[in-house]
Amino acid sequence: MVCNTIAMNESLVLSNITHGTGHIELNRPKALNSLNQAMVDIVSQELQQWEHDDSVQQVLITSTSEKGFCAGGDVRAIHDLDAQGEHEQGDEYFAHEYRMNNHLASYPKPIISLIDGVCMGGGIGISAHGSHRIVSERAFASMPEMLIGFVPDVGSTKMLSDMVGQKGYASSALAKFLCISAWRMSPADMLWAGFATHFVPSEHFEAFTQQLIAEGIDAALERYAGVPDQESELARYEDSIQAVFDQPHWSEIEAALQQHDDEAFVQMVHKHLQGTCPTSVVAAVELIHASAQAKDIRQALDYELIMGNALRRTPNFQEGVRAVLIDKTKDAHFEPQSYEQVDAAAYRSLLSS
Numbered sequence: 304m305v306c307n308t309i310a311m312n313e314s315l316v317l318s319n320i321t322h323g324t325g326h327i328e329l330n331r332p333k334a335l336n337s338l339n340q341a342m343v344d345i346v347s348q349e350l351q352q353w354e355h356d357d358s359v360q361q362v363l364i365t366s367t368s369e370k371g372f373c374a375g376g377d378v379r380a381i382h383d384l385d386a387q388g389e390h391e392q393g394d395e396y397f398a399h400e401y402r403m404n405n406h407l408a409s410y411p412k413p414i415i416s417l418i419d420g421v422c423m424g425g426g427i428g429i430s431a432h433g434s435h436r437i438v439s440e441r442a443f444a445s446m447p448e449m450l451i452g453f454v455p456d457v458g459s460t461k462m463l464s465d466m467v468g469q470k471g472y473a474s475s476a477l478a479k480f481l482c483i484s485a486w487r488m489s490p491a492d493m494l495w496a497g498f499a500t501h502f503v504p505s506e507h508f509e510a511f512t513q514q515l516i517a518e519g520i521d522a523a524l525e526r527y528a529g530v531p532d533q534e535s536e537l538a539r540y541e542d543s544i545q546a547v548f549d550q551p552h553w554s555e556i557e558a559a560l561q562q563h564d565d566e567a568f569v570q571m572v573h574k575h576l577q578g579t580c581p582t583s584v585v586a587a588v589e590l591i592h593a594s595a596q597a598k599d600i601r602q603a604l605d606y607e608l609i610m611g612n613a614l615r616r617t618p619n620f621q622e623g624v625r626a627v628l629i630d631k632t633k634d635a636h637f638e639p640q641s642y643e644q645v646d647a648a649a650y651r652s653l654l655s656s
């Protein structure tokens with residue numbers, strides 16, 4: 304029995320079925336639930352079983368960590384493998400993760416994620432494709448890959464472009480802005496953009512969870528859904544984002560930014576570009592532009608896999624992960640250092656081959 308307890312505690316993902324709810328709990332709190340292949344494979348297996356199990360009416364995804372939902376993929380482990388030339392293991396991790404993302408995106412049952420704290424990268428991939436994305440006042444979400452020499456992934460390059468939310472329309476300009484700037488979305492930003500579907504105060508998450516298991520998601524939302532205190536800062540930049548970022552290539556976004564007359568917006572964007580990898584920025588715009596026109600999430604994931612696998616084989620990924628996640632010195636030296644030196648057409652052509 305003691306052995307059992309230890310095994311339970313060490314399991315990186317906990318799962319059970321209670322009263323028609325298949326519950327997945329991310330349980331790697333020391334790494335802020337950053338996902339590895341074992342975790343992805345457990346989640347995938349449960350999703351497959353529950354899809355065809357009539358006793359499961361809805362899927363609930365939560366975290367056991369006080370600090371939040373999920374900080375991303377375990378890119379540090381992938382960095383270590385890439386450093387040893389073991390690129391195929393990283394390729395395999397991402398292939399498995401993206402297959403899970405696609406399964407979530409096409410799942411025939413409600414998938415409810417409770418986001419109470421950090422949600423970045425892979426955390427967005429495991430939550431935002433589902434039908435219900437519930438956020439608390441402690442939630443924030445971001446795609447921070449520009450800082451580590453990588454590209455946005457987990458289907459975000461299409462999903463963020465398709466989100467309607469409170470603004471009422473889909474916008475690939477918004478997706479480009481969010482990914483290029485690594486903008487940290489507040490709960491109000493998430494609701495406005497369409498990343499989140501509902502707001503529930505953190506203090507009610509426990510009771511909310513109990514009720515959604517006992518009586519279903521609609522009854523629980525009826526009782527606990529509210530509105531965040533703060534307004535969306537992102538919404539204030541709406542016109543500028545559309546004016547500057549609704550372009551197919553980074554060179555054109557840069558030109559539009561230079562001519563833009565809202566000085567506060569221009570300065571904010573420049574501040575967010577500090578520390579980003581020029582190759583990642585140029586490649587990400589090509590990627591998001593292609594994905595926004597992709598026929599489905601699966602095609603966008605395929606584009607992301609091609610682009611991501613290519614970038615992981617360059618020194619920028621090593622350098623970015625070192626500077627941000629290992630040494631935490633935030634002093635990455637990326638090559639090339641200027642946007643003009645990055646061959647946008649070469650990255651674009653990766654996606655048509």
Ligand code: QUE
Pocket residue numbers: 333334335337338374375376377378423424425447448450451627628
């Ligand atoms: C880009 C990323 C990640 C990131 C930071 C980036 C990422 C990730 C983490 C992370 C953060 C805290 C942890 C941890 C991992 O940070 O994918 O284990 O404790 O997992 O700029 O893609």
